[in-house]
Amino acid sequence: METLIELINQQLDNPLYARYIVIGLVAAAALAFGLSLTVLITGLANPFRTRVRALTGQNEVGNAPGDGRSKVLSSLDPLTRHLLPGKGWDQNRLHARLVHAGFRAPNAMSSLYALKVLLGISLLFMAWFATEFNSKLTADKVLLICLGAAYIGFILPNAVLDYLAKRRIRAIRNGFPDALDLLVVCVESGLGLTAALQRVGQELEVSHPELSEELHLVNVEIRAGVNRIEALRGMANRTGVEDIRGLVALLDQSVRFGSSIADTLRVYSEEFRDKRMQAAEEQAAKIGTKMIFPLTFCIWPGFFVVAVGPAILKVLEVFGR
Structure with a gap:
């Protein structure tokens, strides 16, 4: 471990940053090992499904032709299966938002979490590459920026989903x-x-x-x-x-x-x-109250300049003499 840290430190010339990278690599390796072991145990425990996949030429039932899922999102199913919430209120609420937005496929929630993981990892690496060429940033700031980018990538699909759901609900309400x-x-x-x-x-x-x-x-x-x-x-x-x-x-x-x-x-x-x-x-009754702010901050200053501005200029001209 220390040898690996020294090798990375020779390239980066920052011991703290090198330790963070090693910790990240170890965590990624442990995650990959756990997922691989889970997939292996699942395949061994269910030979019937493995035999059916081998005979039909399909990886999963949900990946049949015509379901519209991309291969990238389908490949992340082993990871998103462990990230899906349980049978609590959060899963029901998220499933309701998916249905309100028009996504009624059985694998819609799995695709959403796959997109969250993919976008979070992509923004993390983009932030890391963007801050790599800035020598003024310390390792702590770089780590905070990368974690912030990953968090934004993880919550951004939820914001887009809420927007799509609200837009569809508004369209249905207008047509009702x-x-x-x-x-x-x-x-x-x-x-x-x-x-x-x-x-x-x-x-x-x-x-x-x-x-x-x-x-x-x-x-x-x-x-x-x-x-x-x-x-x-x-x-x-x-x-x-x-x-x-x-x-x-x-x-x-x-x-x-x-x-x-x-x-x-x-x-x-x-x-x-x-x-x-x-x-x-x-x-209509709320319009009077809502118009106070644009009248105060937009219309009134212009009216004040036009009405009082010439008089102020005259006064300044008189005092200037």
């Missing part, structure tokens, strides 16, 4: 009033709820493709034998929109008590219009 109006018209014209959902999904393919995709998925589940309320409840969970959840609860009560679905949809449509009007009035 049109879908509700079309659904009321279809049901009142004599169509059943399933046929009305199919018709509305076809009409919204161009204007609101995200909501149309969810409605098509509901129709597929209903044709597969799933109960209509359960299929609609699944759509509410996938989209994360509270308005759709309220509509599903109202339809569930209507089906249980035997009331008219058309009347239920009409009442909910009227309540939803009132709710949107109240939300618009609330936003």
Whole structure:
């Protein structure tokens, strides 16, 4: 160990930096050894899966043709398998964010953690190469910069995922009033709820493709034998929109008590219009308060310069004489 530290110290001329590099190499070697041992034990403990992979020519079931995963992310599955959270609230919350963003594949969470690991390692090496040519930085600062870059690379996919989920939820929420109006018209014209959902999904393919995709998925589940309320409840969970959840609860009560679905949809449509009007009035009432800051910091200084500026110039000119 000391010989290796001396060899690295001869190249870097920094004993502390050399020790950090040796510690990193030892940690990487231990991690690689542990992963290799885990893969070996797994393969020996399950010879049936090994034989199936050898006969079918596939490394994993999830790597079958057409799943859309890259080979780089698939190769990191042995590592990400150990980084995945347990069956607690964090995994459920992350899985919900993936579904809200539109990623419903079974290996979506594994791909996310593989991307986090790959991006974190890439940014770490980029930061190390960028700070290597700066001789003014000490080893402690270089280590902090590298760790900060790795941390940013690890949390950046979560930020992007939150942005995609919020954007998709906003798009579905914006398209829900049109879908509700079309659904009321279809049901009142004599169509059943399933046929009305199919018709509305076809009409919204161009204007609101995200909501149309969810409605098509509901129709597929209903044709597969799933109960209509359960299929609609699944759509509410996938989209994360509270308005759709309220509509599903109202339809569930209507089906249980035997009331008219058309009347239920009409009442909910009227309540939803009132709710949107109240939300618009609330936003309009907040405008006066929000305009204080741009008026104070942007408009008022310019008005002050234009109105009082000439008088100040005259006063300065008089005192200058």
